[in-house]
Amino acid sequence: MNKFKFKPDNILKLRQAKSDEIKTEMARLLSQKATLILKIESLNSLVFSSLSDLKKVDRMTISDIRDRQERLLSLKGAKEAAELELQNLELQIGNVRTKFMQAMRDLKIMENLRDKKLREFEKSRGRTEQKTLDEQGTQRFLRND
Numbered sequence: 001m002n003k004f005k006f007k008p009d010n011i012l013k014l015r016q017a018k019s020d021e022i023k024t025e026m027a028r029l030l031s032q033k034a035t036l037i038l039k040i041e042s043l044n045s046l047v048f049s050s051l052s053d054l055k056k057v058d059r060m061t062i063s064d065i066r067d068r069q070e071r072l073l074s075l076k077g078a079k080e081a082a083e084l085e086l087q088n089l090e091l092q093i094g095n096v097r098t099k100f101m102q103a104m105r106d107l108k109i110m111e112n113l114r115d116k117k118l119r120e121f122e123k124s125r126g127r128t129e130q131k132t133l134d135e136q137g138t139q140r141f142l143r144n145d
Contacts, residue, residue, distance in 0.1 A: 002125065006117055012110045019103040026100055029093050036086050043079040050075060 006012070050072040054065070 002121075006114045008110065008113070012107075012114060015103065015107045015110055019100070019107050022096060022100045022103050026093070026096050029089060029096060033086065033089050033093065036082060036089060040079060040082045040086065043075055043082060047072065047075045047079060 054068055
């Protein structure tokens with residue numbers, strides 16, 4: 001009996017590997033995004049606490065106020081830099097998501113082609129088996145006469 005072989009099987013495996021690679025990259029970017037969001041939230045809380053510290057100016061010297069203002073400005077700068085980095089990361093995630101969707105479409109096309117070829121093979125094998133059985137039945141019938 002013939003065994004089913006899908007000739008473009010190597011292409012299918014290559015596309016599967018590409019899809020897996022893109023999934024890994026997407027997971028890495030999403031992890032970075034989550035970390036960056038936590039960093040931004042942390043900076044927000046630090047900015048808020050620095051602002052509340054500046055409201056208590058009655059017990060501070062002018063140099064303390066200046067130091068806290070500088071710290072507040074540096075925190076705001078760090079927050080803006082992190083937000084800019086988040087925007088860039090969002091663009092990268094969008095690009096990778098587009099690549100992933102295309103890779104999945106390509107993979108699905110190859111899988112559908114493989115399934116179609118398998119159905120054709122099984123149909124052909126079924127016809128061959130039926131033809132063999134018909135011939136055997138005819139030979140038995142002719143021998144019995």
